[in-house]
Amino acid sequence: MLVRRLILRQFRNIRSADLAFGPGTVIFYGENGAGKTNLIEAIALLALGKSFRAARDAAWRMWGTEETLLRAEVETARGRETLELRLVGEEKTARAGGLPVPRLADFVGRLGIVLFVPDDVELVGGPPAVRRRFFDLELSQRWPRYLYHLSRYHKILLQRNRLLKSDGDPATLGRLLEAYDPLLAESAAPIVRARARFVDHLRPYAEAAYRALAGGREALRLEYVSGSGLAGASLAGEEAALRAALLKRFEAGRATDVRRRQTLTGPHRDDLTIALDGHPAEGHASQGQRRSIALALKLAAARVAEAWTGEAPVVLLDDVLSELDERRQRAFLTLLGEQGQAFLTVADRRGLEALRPGAQLFSVTAGAVRPAPPGGAADGNGQEERG
Ligand SMILES: Nc1ncnc2c1ncn2[C@@H]1O[C@H](COP(=O)(O)OP(=O)(O)OP(=O)(O)O)[C@@H](O)[C@H]1O
Ligand SMILES: [Mg+2]
Structure with missing residues (x-):
């Protein structure tokens, strides 16, 4: 199973994002509070219909806005499907393949995920x-x-x-x-x-x-x-x-x-x-x-x-590498390489490309998400420059 494209509008601190992904390892990097976990949360929401870190849906609507949209184009054995969640006021609606899905239980599981968060x-x-x-x-x-x-x-x-x-x-x-x-x-x-x-x-x-x-x-x-x-x-x-x-x-x-x-x-x-x-x-x-x-x-x-x-589910991993020593990181990334697609968040991209060549990198800065060219940013520490 693959997430080919992710579109977000007014989701948490992400005003607008339209991201394309391939198979393999996708890495979101950026400073604390940049919005990395928000991206993981968005993908998980499209799989589970509800957030893993907020009981109330209103929590994930960008402050001061009225409407939130999450959309993913996913590729499964059944073909391509567009999954969508929309939150307008207090009302959450789900669509799959362009058609409304009235019962959330029928929406859950169309995108299969395995989620790891630090609390796990x-x-x-x-x-x-x-x-x-x-x-x-x-x-x-x-x-x-x-x-x-x-x-x-x-x-x-x-x-x-x-x-x-x-x-x-x-x-x-x-x-x-x-x-x-x-x-x-x-x-x-x-x-x-x-x-x-x-x-x-x-x-x-x-x-x-x-x-x-x-x-x-x-x-x-x-x-x-x-x-x-x-x-x-x-x-x-x-x-x-x-x-x-x-x-x-x-x-x-x-x-x-x-x-x-x-x-x-x-x-x-x-x-x-x-x-x-x-x-x-x-x-x-x-x-x-x-x-x-x-x-x-x-x-x-x-x-x-x-x-x-x-089908291999999409693996979502929030903040896992920081706690592992380098040998365990390497072993872990090798195990991950045996998965279809995995999304990872890290605070620092340094050393990552050596550990996982070919990973797709995205920088996250204050809610702005951009594909990062391989080979590292010019500022030398791997963090995108502010300003
Ligand atoms: N509903 C919301 N509207 C706007 N901003 C929000 C909303 N909910 C959370 N935020 C902001 O999103 C940011 C948190 O993003 P996130 O948890 O994704 O950070 P992170 O990049 O994972 O950081 P860390 O490395 O510390 O885990 C915070 O700055 C928070 O103020
Ligand atoms: Mg986080």
Whole structure:
């Protein structure tokens, strides 16, 4: 999958941009606050329909303006398609191939991405919710039904928890829960199965990517942990059997749930354990190791997406190189070279061309984005001159 062209109007600090890209590595460089992350955010928005760093759409409209436009020409196995998001006042509209897409869920995933932002280092050592979000972001893009099951599951869970918090006597509560649990199991099964299969596919790629990044020094090991107390091959197996097993778990947990007044079993408590050389990475891994693990997970997710959909997703990497030593940078850029197209932000372009010859460079200065000629700018430090 490729982003061939990106057009932005009044998006954050970018008043107007019209950029053409080829396959390979695209690098945005510029000073802090120049607008590099904004460019990554714009591409991600066209893939996900919402921003990864603002809950409210109004945040990405340029201050003092009324209308924002994001448009990308993307090339997929299906051919070329124009994706467009427009924000007028509070109203966001999506179009694909020139036609309105009324439901945002139908817009999501037309452009497949794998996104890495600095906060993703929280995948290692952060709360389990961060790792569940990783599952959800990847799976909802590759498999639209996943999002349907997930939102249904959370709706039922919310109702079940409301009931548990109500004042009913335990016997009545237990009986009422009986009605909820088959519904909960029905939605939980495809979620659990998708996550288990995802980790099974992710594992060899992530382990190999980590080995390459770490120069073979430590071995990474991943394990899906079911919050439903289930384990083994059945997790990724037949859905009907899994549904029955989950229902049993919900039933078995009912008395405890009534006592603790919340649902303690289910995929909302899932996790991914990450170990280096047999020790949990959480609380042991160094900063550089955590970052390398997070990167390995993301690169592996791109490979899984490619295996599942037949197309390599576009990889978006905000600010990753600065934290890696030169050997890891080189290993990382080599791994990246095996991807179809990747967008990278860096503060300083120095040394980059040696590391990644043939990369397409763009300078970003106070919201102005320009293709930069290879070979470096005249000012010697690789930054575009101000003024
Ligand atoms: N809605 C908006 N309208 C106008 N400008 C905005 C808006 N939202 C953010 N900005 C500006 O965009 C800039 C931030 O851009 P961005 O986060 O892309 O910087 P960056 O180049 O990634 O910097 P760094 O290297 O520090 O990560 C800031 O100057 C901020 O004031
Ligand atoms: Mg940034």
